[in-house]
Every structure is written in C-alpha cells, then in structure tokens.
Amino acid sequence: MSQLEVRKASRIFRGTWDEVLTHSEDIPKTSEVEVRVFESNLIQESDPTILLLASWIASAPTTPEAIREAEEDLLEFKRSMNLPRKETGARLHYPEAE
Secondary structure (H helix, E strand, O other): OOOOOOOOOOOOOOOOOHHHHOOOOHHHOOOOOOOOOHHHHOOOOHHHHHHHHHHHHHHOOOHHHHHHHHHHHHHHHHHHHHHHHHHHOOOOOOOHHO
C-alpha cells in the first residue's frame, strides 16, 4: 500500500548561522525547522592548485595599458579560433569576437 506524502510549505534560508538568524522573524514560532551544517573544507595554502592560481594572479597585468594589451591578445585568439569554423560555415565558438 502506498503512502500519501503531504507536502508542507517550506522555505530555505542559506548562509552562516548569523545570516540565517536575521530571518528568524520570518519563521512562525510553531514551525518545524531543519538545520543542516556543512563543514567547509579548509584549503591548504600548500595545495598545488592554490599555488598555481596564486602564481597566475601574481603575474596578471595590472596597469591599464597591460590590461588593454591582454584584452587585444584575447580578441585576436578568439578570432583565430573562429577562422576555420567561419570558412566552413560552422557555428562559431566566439561569436562576440566577430
């Protein structure tokens, strides 16, 4: 025999404990509340991925001229990637570059 599942109206509040508690007035005092705690995975500074990202960030252009040059290089790359597809009539990977 199957059971009928009664759906109750629910609302989800996500965030830190303090952020969730700011909505306490929106929750009727007689409501049933479910709290789920998600442990954050602490990322080690020695993680190779973090070290790689940090090196990329450190070498990123910061002056307006260098940023403009990097954006021009990216646009040239996108146009070069589009060229063979454009010649064959295929869908372009980067239509915004045209």
